[in-house]
Amino acid sequence: MVQNIDSGSLHPSEQQRISEVLALYGFTSDWKGERGKGGMNNSTYMLHVDGTNYVMRQYETHNDPMKITFEHEVLEALQRSNFKLDTPSPVRRASGEGGTFLPIKDTLTGHTKIVTLFHYSEGVNPIWHTPDQLIGLGKAAGALSYVMATLDIPLDPVYPPYYRIQDAYPLCSPERLLQLCTSPPEQLAACTNELKQLREALPDLFEALRGMEHLPHQLVHGDVNASNVLVDQQDGGICAILDFEFATWDLRVMELAVPMSDLLTMDKSEDWMWQAQEGLIRGFREQVSLKPEELLAIPRLILLRSLDVVMHFISRMFEDTDEPEVAVEQIVKLKQRIDWMRLHEERLREILVY
The missing domain is CATH 3.30.200.20 (Phosphorylase Kinase; domain 1)
Known part of the structure; x- marks a missing residue:
């Protein structure tokens, strides 16, 4: 051997x-x-x-x-x-x-x-120093989306689309999540306040997913972010996209909503984040022409991405795959993003249609 x-x-x-x-x-x-x-x-x-x-x-x-x-x-x-x-x-x-x-x-x-x-793929995971770097991420995600739309895969995807969240997590269905929000278990005691506030917000978010099936669909990566791309160590440009484990048939615009969601809780200033969001959107739309109804759906899809992560890690907690602290962290982030969206959705829509 x-x-x-x-x-x-x-x-x-x-x-x-x-x-x-x-x-x-x-x-x-x-x-x-x-x-x-x-x-x-x-x-x-x-x-x-x-x-x-x-x-x-x-x-x-x-x-x-x-x-x-x-x-x-x-x-x-x-x-x-x-x-x-x-x-x-x-x-x-x-x-x-x-x-x-x-x-x-x-x-x-x-x-x-x-x-x-x-x-082996050469490169390193990027560290976002300047908002302009996100233009490159948007271009990479858009270029991938453009090509993924052309692929002919003879197999049925295993994962459901993001908006069919009721089918994705049997251990943490929407009904069970609402029960956890009403009566948080001991494992989630550290985020009891956030869960009780989410109990008020989640029904509207679940309702907002109705009708998403009518938007354009295609094959998507579904998880484009800094941890899943590599940059060239010489010029800093994105050179690789990794981790296609969650690739599935889903909303085309989800490929933009996912990295937009991940930007919302970065440890950056508000001005930095807005510039980064604008760059990300501009880079993506250089590669993919989105319909007005897709742009209209993005604020809800940004929150859906965060909700999906919460249900994913609560399920892993129930499976004893991850410690409860991982789920607690994501629950806190979801609450922060919902609060952020209440304050800034109008401005976000303005940069989406610009």
């Missing part, structure tokens, strides 16, 4: 798993590796084999072959498209049917996890 020749901080069980995966992909040389930062939904490892860099991903919570098959179909279609930025490229196994992922038993937990190998 191929061996790690520079173990670093890797646990022996991780070294064994990586060696096993590389062998199944047909590698016979020794390797070097280190644990990556990873995300909330997976573990990542940076590997160097035969003079080439790879990223190994172990799916932790999206451990569903149907979801991963759809994600990889999208990624392979993007590789065949004329999209200019880098996107993750799954490595095909040399043996068997040449698939792009495989099940591996975790010796520590005994659970079987899905593992895949990607070609």
Whole structure:
């Protein structure tokens, strides 16, 4: 079996798993590796084999072959498209049917996890220093949206659209969320006040989602933000878009609403945020022509994005995947965004139609 020749901080069980995966992909040389930062939904490892860099991903919570098959179909279609930025490229196994992922038993937990190998993408996650940087993010999201609309994916998506939130989280349905707001459990005691105030606001937001199904739909990434893009270390321009785990058939305009939502609770001045929002919108609309009714829906979709994150992390809390503090943080952010929207929705609409 191929061996790690520079173990670093890797646990022996991780070294064994990586060696096993590389062998199944047909590698016979020794390797070097280190644990990556990873995300909330997976573990990542940076590997160097035969003079080439790879990223190994172990799916932790999206451990569903149907979801991963759809994600990889999208990624392979993007590789065949004329999209200019880098996107993750799954490595095909040399043996068997040449698939792009495989099940591996975790010796520590005994659970079987899905593992895949990607070609390494150069770049680093951006840090937003100036509002003008968000023009580049808008252009990248718009360019991706334009190309994603042309992809022909023969599979049905696994994830429902954002606005069908009642179908997305069985452990935290809208009805259960409202119950939690009325009688917060001990795990969420730190945000009791926010939950009780959300109890008043959420019914209107759920109601506002009616009719969204009539807006233009297409394939979307669904999570374009600073943690899922890379910039070139030399010129600072966006060079890659990563993490297509949530790609699905959804509202076209959601690809703009998601990064707009994420800007609202950044630790920046109000003026900085407004300039950044204007740049983000301008960059996106250089690539995609949005209809007036799509622009009209954006304020509600910004809040929907935050609501979706709350329901996601409450579900993970119930599954014991994440600590309650993660859900508490997102509940507080949702309350802050709803308060912000009450004060600033009119101005936001003005820059959207400018």
